[in-house]
Amino acid sequence: HLLSELTGGSVAITTDPYKIVLRSELLNHQQVLEILRNRPLEELRSALKEAVERSHFFAWRLVQVAKRMGVLDREAEITAPVVQKLQTALRATPAHQEAYREVVEKDLDVEQTFRVLEKIREGEVEVVDLGKRKEPTPVASLFWKQPAFYLEPVAPKRMRALILASARARLVSEVRVLACVECLQYVEEKKMYELDERPSCPLCGSRRLGMADSTEEEVREALELRRKGRSTKLWRELLGSAKLLERSGKLAALALAGRGVRPEAAQRILSAAGEFGDRFIELVVEEERRALFRSFLSGRSSLKPE
Structure with a gap:
């Protein structure tokens, strides 16, 4: 919002749990x-409120509230001009106030956003300027590798559905190596959708199948070392995942297929959601976010001078 005012042009934006992407021919990182470092906090708070009221999130909520209150016919055709007129007509009304309340409670965490801005001023949160880079950062590169992307907000209900559908498709397509920790002979790479509901070893029939995000060669080596009485980190990972797969089958494998999801986190997911539905996927995505944050903190720690 402030960047658009500052540049005098439109600034396109897209967000996901890991990043915010801004794009404009008139915009630069300085x-x-x-804005993040120097604008008065009260100006930022006011701008946040105005940005919320101009967002697609607010427009979508306002339409829903107007329909609930009978201000707008439930079968009315909703077009951009209709929404604009609605926003003008309902300003400073209970419908406007209710729509704003729902946005800040369900869609946009305004208070936490403002708290982050405060922490930047207080030095608790550091803003690092990487300058102009020839290559995007690892997190940013995931965005640019997408075959298509749209730099605009999506209505909250639709956004949630898109995020869940995307995560669901990704999880069932993940590839992992399965190994039998009972006979130590079976090793096979599998896509999650190829698994039986209760997978078992085709050689010995045991349900004690471990799973790892490693190569078949690495897993075979870990099993060979185990046969010689040695316990490796990968072997312990296989044991931990085998306990979950033995109890919960394919559902456990899907939880562990989340990026960076550890066995203890997978167990929390399985305890909270007993089927492969929206709640299960939301919990996996949340654990993936935590894993990414841990990785980020670990990377920063390794960069600290001795």
């Missing part, structure tokens, strides 16, 4: 830094 302008972003200036």
